Structure formats: structure tokens, C-alpha cells
Amino acid sequence: METEKSSKKHPGKIIFLVLISIVTVFIIYYSIMSMIGPVRKMEDIEKEFGVKSKDKNGVEQQILKDSSYLRLLKEKAYLQSRIVMAESDSIYLTLNLADSTANIEICGVVVHKSKMKSVKTSKILSTGNENSILSMLATPFTISSAIATIKKEPVMIKMAPKDTSEYKPDIMPDTSITEPVNYILEMKGGIRIYVYQEENSKFNDRMNHFIFDIKDRIRDTWSALKNVAVFKVPEYHPFIKIRLPRTDAKIIYRAIPKNGQIAVFSQ
Amino acid sequence: MENEKIINEGDQAEIGKNSAITDPVMDEHINEADRTLSKKSNVRKTLLIIFRSLLIIICSILIIISLILFILYAVPVLKEISPRRKTEIVNNQELKKDALYKKQIGLVTKDIQRFSLKFNGYTSGQSYIVINTIENKFALYTNKKLIREGFCSSGSYTLLQTSGNKKWIFKTPKGKYWIRGKTTNPVWKRPDWSFVEEGSPIPSANDQSRYEYGVLGDYALALGDGYMIHGTIYKRFLGMPVTHGCVRLNDEDLKVIYNTLNIGSKVYIF
Numbered sequence: 001m002e003t004e005k006s007s008k009k010h011p012g013k014i015i016f017l018v019l020i021s022i023v024t025v026f027i028i029y030y031s032i033m034s035m036i037g038p039v040r041k042m043e044d045i046e047k048e049f050g051v052k053s054k055d056k057n058g059v060e061q062q063i064l065k066d067s068s069y070l071r072l073l074k075e076k077a078y079l080q081s082r083i084v085m086a087e088s089d090s091i092y093l094t095l096n097l098a099d100s101t102a103n104i105e106i107c108g109v110v111v112h113k114s115k116m117k118s119v120k121t122s123k124i125l126s127t128g129n130e131n132s133i134l135s136m137l138a139t140p141f142t143i144s145s146a147i148a149t150i151k152k153e154p155v156m157i158k159m160a161p162k163d164t165s166e167y168k169p170d171i172m173p174d175t176s177i178t179e180p181v182n183y184i185l186e187m188k189g190g191i192r193i194y195v196y197q198e199e200n201s202k203f204n205d206r207m208n209h210f211i212f213d214i215k216d217r218i219r220d221t222w223s224a225l226k227n228v229a230v231f232k233v234p235e236y237h238p239f240i241k242i243r244l245p246r247t248d249a250k251i252i253y254r255a256i257p258k259n260g261q262i263a264v265f266s267q
Numbered sequence: 268m269e270n271e272k273i274i275n276e277g278d279q280a281e282i283g284k285n286s287a288i289t290d291p292v293m294d295e296h297i298n299e300a301d302r303t304l305s306k307k308s309n310v311r312k313t314l315l316i317i318f319r320s321l322l323i324i325i326c327s328i329l330i331i332i333s334l335i336l337f338i339l340y341a342v343p344v345l346k347e348i349s350p351r352r353k354t355e356i357v358n359n360q361e362l363k364k365d366a367l368y369k370k371q372i373g374l375v376t377k378d379i380q381r382f383s384l385k386f387n388g389y390t391s392g393q394s395y396i397v398i399n400t401i402e403n404k405f406a407l408y409t410n411k412k413l414i415r416e417g418f419c420s421s422g423s424y425t426l427l428q429t430s431g432n433k434k435w436i437f438k439t440p441k442g443k444y445w446i447r448g449k450t451t452n453p454v455w456k457r458p459d460w461s462f463v464e465e466g467s468p469i470p471s472a473n474d475q476s477r478y479e480y481g482v483l484g485d486y487a488l489a490l491g492d493g494y495m496i497h498g499t500i501y502k503r504f505l506g507m508p509v510t511h512g513c514v515r516l517n518d519e520d521l522k523v524i525y526n527t528l529n530i531g532s533k534v535y536i537f
Contacts, residue, residue, distance in 0.1 A: 027334065034342045059367050066368070067358045072375040079382035086389050091441060091537050106535045107443045108389020111397045123347050153424055155436065160429040161466030173423070173507050217339045224342075236346060251401045255441065255537040 033228050037236030041190070042124055042132075049135035064131055073131075074266060077138035081263035082108070085140050091255050092140070095193070095240065096265040097121065102244060104255050112255070114248035117198045120241040125191075125266060133266065140261040141187035148183030148253055149212055180208035181249040184216060185262070186237070193262065194241040197249050240264065395533040396496075396524060398514055400439045403506045405516065407524055415523055418506035420499065420515040427460055435460040437511040444490045444534040449525065453487035453497060455479045460511070484518060486525040490534060496524065 063069050078096075085092040086108035094103045097119050104112040125133065146152075161167045185193040200206055224234035244252070256262075362368050394409040400421040407415040422438035457477045462469045470476050484498010499505070499515035509515075514536075516524065528534075 023334065027337065030338065031342055031345055034346050038346050059362070059365055062357065062359065062362050063368055063371050065357045066362060068363075069368075069372060069375065072372065072379060076375055076379050076382065079379060079386060083382060083386055086386065089443060104537055106537060108386055109395070109397075109533075109535055110390075111535050111537050112399065153438070155424050155426050157426045157428060160427055160463045162430070163466045165466070167464075167466045170423070170425075170509065172504070173509065214339070217343070221338050221342075247402065251399065251537075254401050257441075 030225070030228050033233055034224060036233045037224075038122075038124060038238075040233050041236040041238065045124070045136055046132045048132075050132040070131075070134065073134050074137070077134050078263060078265040080138050081140045085261045085263060088261065090257060090260065092261040092263070093252060093256050094263045094265075095242070097240070097267045098265055102242065102248070102252060104252060112248075112251055114244055114252070117243040117245070118241075119243075119267075120239075121267070122238040122240075124238045125240065136189070137264055137266060140263045141189060141191060143185050143256070143258065143260050143262065144188045145186045146183060146253075146258070147186075147216070148181075149208060150179055150181055150183070150250060150253065152254060152258070178246065180205050180212075181246050181253065182209055182212045183249070183253050185256075187262070190235060190237050192237045192239045194239060195249050195252065196241070196243050197246040198243045199246050391533055393532060394527045394529070395535065396528060398439070398534065398536045400441065400508070400536060403508060405514070405520070405524075407527060409527060414527070415520065417517070417520045419520075420501075420504050420506070420510050421508055422510055422512045423508045427464055429463055433463070435463075439510070439512050439514060439536060440490075440492070440494060441536050444494075444536065446488050446528050446530050446532045446534065447491050448489035449528075449530060450487045450489070452485060453483040453495075455483050458493070484516075484521055486521050488525065488528060496534070497521070 078094075082094060082105070086105065089107060091104060091106050091111075094105055095101075095116075096103075097116075100116040100119060102114045102116055103110050181195075181197045183195050185195070187193070196209060197205065200209065220237075227234040390411055392410055394407070397406045397408070398419060398421065399405070403419055403421055405417060405419045406413055425437045427435045427437070455478070457479060459469050482500055483495070484500075487495045487497040489495050494512055494514075496514045496516065498518055498521045501509070501515070502517055505515065505517055
């Protein structure tokens with residue numbers, strides 16, 4: 001009887017142990033592949049924007065590491081970006097992470113100023129004293145896609161009345177509605193700009209932020225899992241996360257065109 | 268000894284037989300007790316199985332949840348701490364004395380000055396107006412200084428659609444514009460959509476019913492493509508998105524803007 005029982009129990013235990021081992025191995029594999037992502041991204045940035053320091057002599061190489069020189073280069077890169085965008089005859093965004101300002105500009109004229117309440121950048125960008133990052137910032141980023149909790153254009157469809165008897169005058173719009181504003185702007189180079197509303201005291205705001213964040217994490221994880229399943233390193237997206245007052249966040253999202261441009265001055 | 272044991276066993280069997288024969292009630296009691304005992308042990312066994320299964324389920328759920336949390340929250344953190352090469356930043360005083368360094372710094376500083384000059388040149392020293400269609404506000408500038416701000420009304424983002432699938436969208440265009448014309452006592456020539464919106468038949472192009480007097484206020488500044496900055500009789504709607512694309516202002520603001528802006532003055536709408 002005893003031997004029968006133990007032989008019956010064993011397959012379950014074995015399956016359980018095998019499953020646990022598979023999951024553990026997969027998690028380790030997934031974590032390692034995910035950690036390779038940023039390294040690959042940095043390599044790609046260096047390939048595209050890096051300065052070939054081998055061609056430079058000793059002093060030139062030293063200059064490229066000098067803090068004062070790099071500070072000037074940053075300023076130059078930011079100005080260059082803004083000039084390029086000013087000549088594009090479009091509405092664009094400038095993010096100055098050093099003084100925490102997010103401005104909307106049209107043809108070089110600042111038309112709206114807002115103050116960021118908090119800024120968080122991915123390590124790749126915060127170690128942005130690297131020459132390749134500076135060169136990357138010298139060209140404005142172009143938005144390739146956006147995910148938001150608000151509509152870009154709040155269009156309301158109204159059917160025309162067939163005759164004057166059907167006509168109803170417009171109702172006064174309700175401007176008291178304050179929908180939560182959170183969005184992600186994805187740039188063509190893979191950089192993501194997360195804009196969250198600063199107001200977070202109401203339960204609705206907190207809940208909306210949580211759902212928005214979890215959805216983004218699930219999207220990211222799903223795409224990473226798909227890559228990892230075919231033994232590919234998942235794509236890493238360097239990020240800039242900022243918090244703005246709700247109104248400013250809304251103004252920026254609605255003002256910037258779908259494929260608008262953004263200049264970033266790194267810290 | 269062997270014989271004794273056999274005898275004893277035989278005795279016990281005898282006693283058992285005798286008792287079975289002599290006390291059937293007792294036997295029934297014993298059977299009942301047996302049944303209750305086995306029932307109890309069965310219940311205990313079932314409970315144990317249920318408890319164990321529950322424990323396994325709870326543990327599995329907890330493992331799955333922690334795995335999901337690890338993937339969603341810990342892996343992104345791991346990505347940020349993954350090792351990578353970092354350029355070592357120096358502040359070498361010796362280097363600062365080097366001629367090549369001075370030359371490089373000079374070149375970059377010159378570039379920055381040149382770019383700054385160019386960039387500052389984009390903001391006109393002349394008068395210009397900025398219209399914020401999201402908040403429905405305007406700001407008037409002269410010599411790069413704010414001289415007046417207030418509320419306005421801009422496009423309602425209404426899409427008017429007919430049964431014949433004709434469409435008009437009432438939104439204020441965004442970007443850089445300039446004043447193309449200035450009019451006093453403007454007359455509104457009603458476009459087709461104005462009739463469609465009311466359900467009235469569309470009159471001919473120059474029909475008398477198309478002209479309305481006094482609805483655009485005292486002044487109008489044309490931006491092109493039929494869009495204007497003008498006054499309104501619906502002052503209670505100022506600060507709200509209610510127009511068909513034009514920018515409406517109150518009488519006082521409109522007068523100041525009309526007197527400040529000239530033909531060619533820039534209008535920035537966002």
C-alpha cells in the first residue's frame with residue numbers, strides 16, 4: 001500500500017519541481033537579456049553619434065572629457081536643436097532638465113512656459129556628459145507615436161438638422177471636467193518621454209496613474225517577452241519622466257503636432 | 268509455552284463467541300463506534316486534503332503574483348543598474364592652460380554666441396499676439412514685453428456632418444500666422460455651414476441673407492483662409508471653446524489689439 005501511494009505522489013512532485021526549475025531558469029534568462037538591452041542601446045548610440053576618439057591625440061581626448069568644455073557643448077547642442085526646430089515652421093517642445101522648464105515654442109518664440117515638478121531620467125541619459133549623448137541631443141527628437149489618457153483633439157460629432165424645426169442651439173461646454181492627464185511620447189530613436197500630471201491627491205487621479213503605469217509596464221514586458229522567446233535582446237527605451245501641473249501637461253499634449261519635435265537640454 | 272498460547276487464544280475466541288451470543292446490543296454499539304470513528308477519520312482526511320490543496324493553490328498564486336511583480340517592477344530596475352561604460356569627466360587645471368584647449372573653448376563659445384544671437388532674433392521686437400486655444404486665453408506683447416492678457420474664445424472642435432456626408436470641422440488653426448487685413452465695423456458674410464448648422468437651405472453666393480451686421484464687434488483682424496480675430500455678442504462664452512474657428516474677444520481687448528497690431532504683425536496660435 002505504501003509503495004503504491006508514494007509512486008502515485010511522485011509524478012506530481014516531479015512535474016512541480018520541473019515547472020519551478022523551468023520558470024526560475026526563464027526568469028534568470030529574461031533578466032539577463034533585459035539587462036543586456038541598455039548596453040546594446042548605448043553601443044548603438046555610440047555607433048551613430050559617437051566621436052572616434054582613436055583619431056584624436058592625447059590633448060584632444062582630454063578636452064573631450066573636460067567638464068567646462070562639455071558644459072559648453074551641451075549648451076551649443078541645445079541651441080542648435082532649437083534653431084533647427086525654429087526654422088521648421090511648426091509648434092515644438094523644449095525640455096530643459098537643468099532648470100526644470102518645459103516650454104512650447106513656435107518659430108523661435110516661447111509661447112508657453114511651464115515648470116516641471118520632478119524629473120527622472122534613465123541612466124543612459126543622466127550620464128549624458130558622454131559625447132555620443134551630446135551629439136544625439138544636438139538633433140531634435142521627432143515624435144513617432146503617443147499614448148495618452150486624453151484625446152489629442154476633443155472632436156464632437158454633430159449631425160446637421162434636416163430643417164429649422166430640428167435645430168437646437170449649442171449647449172455651453174462643461175469646462176469643469178478635469179480628466180487625468182498622463183501620456184507617453186515615443187521618439188524615433190526609441191527615447192520615451194513620460195509626462196504625468198502633478199495633481200495626485202484625488203483617488204481618481206492616483207488610480208488613473210496606476211492603471212496607466214501598469215498598462216505601460218505590461219506592454220513593455222509583452223514586447224520584451226516576445227523578443228526573448230526568439231533569443232533576441234529586448235529593445236531598451238531610454239526615458240525622461242516628468243511631472244507637470246495638469247493644465248500645462250494638457251496644453252503641451254494638445255499643442256504639439258502628432259509628429260512634432262522636442263529638444264532636450266540634459267542635466 | 269506454545270501449548271499455553273494456543274489454549275489462551277482458544278479461550279479468548281470462546282469468550283468472544285460467548286459474548287457475541289450473549290450481548291448483541293453491545294456489539295451494535297461497538298459497530299456504531301467503529302463507523303463514527305471511520306467517518307471522523309474520513310472527514311479529517313478530506314479536510315486535510317482540502318487544506319493541503321488550498322495551501323498549494325495559495326502558494327502557487329503567491330508565486331505567480333511575485334513572478335509577475337518581479338517581471339513588471341524589478342526587471343526595469345535591474346535594467347537601470349546594468350553595467351555600462353561611462354566617460355570619466357575631468358577638471359584638469361593643467362589642460363586649461365593648453366593652447367589647443369583654449370582654442371577649442373573659444374570656438375565653441377563663439378558658436379554659442381552666434382546661435383544665441385540667431386535664436387533671439389526669432390522673437391520680434393514688434394508687437395505680436397499669442398493665442399492659447401486650450402485655455403482660451405490671449406497674450407499681447409510689444410517690445411518682447413507682455414502688455415495685455417485676457418480671455419478669448421476659440422474653435423469648438425465640433426464636426427458638423429450632413430446626411431449627404433458633407434463635413435466641416437470648427438477648430439482654430441495652430442501655428443504662426445500674421446495679420447493680413449484690418450477692418451472696422453466688419454460685416455459677416457455667412458458661409459454655407461452657417462445655414463447647414465441651422466437646417467436652413469443654402470442661399471446663392473451673394474444672397475442678401477448671407478450678410479449680418481454687428482455680430483463681429485467693432486473690429487476684425489483677418490488671418491487668412493476666412494479666419495479672423497473679432498468681437499462677439501456672446502461675451503458670456505469668453506474663455507470657452509465655442510467658435511467656428513475664429514478667435515473672439517471682448518470689446519475692450521479687441522480695441523487694444525486692433526490699435527497695437529499692424530498688418531504683418533505675427534499671431535502665434537497653439
